[in-house]
Amino acid sequence: MSDLSRRSVLAGGLATTALGVAAGGAAAAATPAAAFPAGVSGVSGEEGWITSTLNRMTLEEKVGQLFIQNVYGKDATTPDSRNLPLYGVASPAEVVRKYHLGGVIYFAWTDSVQNPDQIVSLSNGLQKAALTQGGKAPVPLQIAIDQEQGVVTRIGPPATQFPGAMALGAGxxxxxxxxxxAITGRELLAMGVNTNFAPVCDVNVNALNPVIGTRSFSSHPDLAAExxxxxxxGYQRDGGVSSSAKHFPGHGDTATDSHVAFPIITHTREQWQTVDAPPFEAAIREGIDMIMTAHLAFPAFDDSGDPATLSRPILTGVLREELGYDGVIVTDSLGMQGVRDKYGDAEVPVRALLAGxxxxxxxxxxxxxxxxxxDAVRSHRIRPDELDAKVRRVLRLKHRRGVVxxxxxxxxxxAxxxxxxxxxAAADAVTDRTTTLVKNDAGALPLAASGKKVLVTGYGLSTTATLARALTTRGATVQTLETGTSPTDAKVATALAAAADKDVVVVTTMKAWDTSVTDARGGQQKLVKQLLATGKTVVVVAVRDPYDIAYFTxxxxxxxxxxxxxxxxxxAARVITGDVSPTASLPVDIPAAGDPSTVLFPFGHGLTY
Incomplete structure (x- = not known):
């Protein structure tokens, strides 16, 4: 991408405008609402503050800085009984104080992210708990989230939404x-969230990857790296939040989900250097604050059978020594099955720290x-100087990123x-440049929607409703029939009956290739094939993985x-109706079903009007 395309030049102008607006908003949001933490005033420079703080911390406070935990509750001080079995205390603030936590991570299922006003209130309440716990060296929290955008989005509207990494790869x-x-980072920071576990740096070379997929930019390492x-x-320089590249040493070539099982990556060292390493190397060159580990085995680096998260040859040997990374290394969730199979929940954290x-x-x-x-520190299994080096990295991140x-x-x-x-507006413009027209053999697109009778069917209540609404505003008469991720024969039959009097059928699919999990009945594939058999004009819109077409060619x-x-x-509606001409191309190869060596549509393929 060294020679900018026409759309990249246009995007550059948009970026300048959008970043200017975002920067203005964040500058105002950065106005302090409270005094500096104890120990900051009068200390000269970053290293002075780090050394002063470290020297005054108790062992318990140092160890607490190594933990980032989820807490239940929408505000800091209200007790929530779900915290009791996990932590023995009820309110989020009590959890922070009990363990002198280094950070907290937000999820919808913990009630942390209900709306922007609630989020900023929770964030400030948790920071107050961290800074008023009575210790000699209180340290503010990392408040973290997985706001990758696309399929992994924790904070929904009114926060600005983007379509995610693979869509950006298509653009x-x-x-x-x-x-x-930049926009995502600025908005997170305004809500008190200072750490984003993004971007995904995995190179998705396996079309059957159940856990990465569209979270990856591309199957091509150079594009993913750029x-x-x-x-x-964007996150760190423009948005002011810490960024975390994940999942080292690379989670892109597996058909196993590390949330529930233990993947093994069989790449050689040479393949890793060519395929997996470039995005992480690019992130390191850009000054990435954090790198997240992967719960998978990589025998080319470590044949012990330990996951990378617990592997000293991988975290220290490769990441620290070979790649020269000296920022914070954070594990992926230690509640995932991929890291829990071999050792107990008390031993895993110690081994992760020993690994690097x-x-x-x-x-x-x-x-x-x-x-x-x-206990590991007291027994010198973890040496005190090693502990201090870890805490020093965490403190440096917090100071450098402005959290202190x-x-x-x-x-x-x-607001x-x-x-x-x-x-x-910036999100709409960016997203318009990501929709990829893969096939238009019958010339059905662009669609003159006005006066047409249209059936919108397939995956997703919100998805089909949004698409139907967009087509209705353009003059179509639309019937909506959502059939889910695994349509029954009865639902397929209902959709076929609804299509009978329609001029056009638009059918949305979501991981229709994944009949092992997502579409266990194969119903999405059946739905598309039987709709095609009616002879109607059928527009298929894959609303997650682009690989679905291999199963209804x-x-x-x-x-x-x-x-x-x-x-x-x-x-997509703007592209379907011709309001926007498609300009994006595939950021991955689409292989034939059951034959990854045969490419149906290659990287870079894309049509326009």
């Missing part, structure tokens, strides 16, 4: 990738894990930053959006 624009990260670097710059990790994410048995790390100087967000500024019209019209977020579906 093939560094400025667009940076814009998406966009990863652009997003690191600095921070432990979501330990499932916190009392046991915290005690085990304390500005631990609180200003609630009054949330002027989060989901503002300039951000939403007879489809003459096929679009890939890489996301079922409304911003992506609305962009």
């Amino acid at each position: 093939d624009s560094d400025p667009d990738a940076r814009t998406a990260a 966009l990863a670097a652009a997003q690191v710059a 990790a600095d921070q432990l994410l979501m330990s499932p048995a916190m009392d046991a894990a915290y005690a085990a790390v304390l 100087a500005q631990p609180y967000a200003d609630p009054a500024r949330v 002027s930053v989060v989901g503002i019209p300039a951000h939403l 007879a489809a003459p019209t096929y679009l890939a959006t890489y996301s079922y977020s409304p911003v992506a579906i609305e962009a």
Whole structure:
């Protein structure tokens, strides 16, 4: 992408405008709402503050900095009984104080992210708990989230939404990738969230990958590396939040989900250097604050059978020594099955730290894990100087990213930053450049919607409703019939009956290739094939993985959006009706079903009007 395409040049102008607006909002949001933490005033420079703080910390406080945990509750001080079995205390603030936590991570299922005003209130409440716990060296929290955008989005509207990494890969624009990260980062920071576990740096070379897929930019390492670097710059330089490249040493070539099983990557060292390493190397060159580990075996580096998270040859030997990375290494969730098969929940954190990790994410048995790390330091299994080096990295990140100087967000500024019209317009423009027209054999697109009778069917209540609404506003008479991820024969029959009097059928698919999990009945494939057999004009829109078409190759019209977020579906409607001409190309190869050596549609393929 060294020679910018026409759309990249246009995106550059958009990036300048959007970043200017975002920067203005964040500058206002950065106005402190409270005094500096104890120990900051009068200390000269970053290293002075780090050394002063480290020297005053107790062992318990140092160990606490190594843990980032999820807490239940929508505000900091209200007791939530779900915290009791995990931590023995009820309120999020009590959890922070009990363990002197280094960080907290937000999820929808913990009730942490209900709306922007609630999020900023929770963030400030948790920071207050960290900074008023009575110790000699209180340290503000990392408040973290997985706001990758696309299929992994924790904070929904009114926060600005983008279609995710693979969509950005389809757009093939560094400025667009940076814009998406910058706006996301600025909005997170306005809500008091200072750490984003993104971007995904895995290179998705396996079309059957159940856990990465569209979270990856591309199956081509060079494109993935360029966009990863652009997003690191967007998050950290423009957005002011810490960025975390994941999942080292690379999770892109597996058909196993590490949340529930233990993947094994069989790449040689040479293959890793060519395929997996480039995005991580690019992120390191860009100054990435954090790198997240993967719970998978990589025998070319370590044949012990240990996951990379617990592997000293991988985390210290490869990441620290070979790649020269000296930022924070954080584990993926220690509650995932891929890291729990071989050792107990108390032993895993100790082994991760011994391997080279600095921070432990979501330990499932916190009392046991915290005690085990304390015991490991007291027994010199973890040397005190090694502990100090880890804490020093965490403190440096917090100081360098501005968390120490500005631990609180200003609630009054949330509305002027989060989901503002300039951000939403930028998201629409970026997303318009990501919808890929893969097939248009019958010339069905662009569709003159006015006066047409249209059936919108397939995956997703919100997805089909958003698409139907967009077509209705353009003059079509639309019937909506959502059939789910695994349609029954009865639902397929109902859709066929509904299609009988329609001029056009638009059918959305979501991982229709995955009959082992997502579409266990094969119903999505059956739905598309039987709709095609009616002879009607059928437009297939894959709203997640672009690989679905391998399972119904007879489809003459096929679009890939890489996301079922409304911003992506609305962009697809603009492409379908010709309001926007498609300009994106496939960022991956689409292989034939059951034959990965045969490529149906190659990387770079894409049609326009």
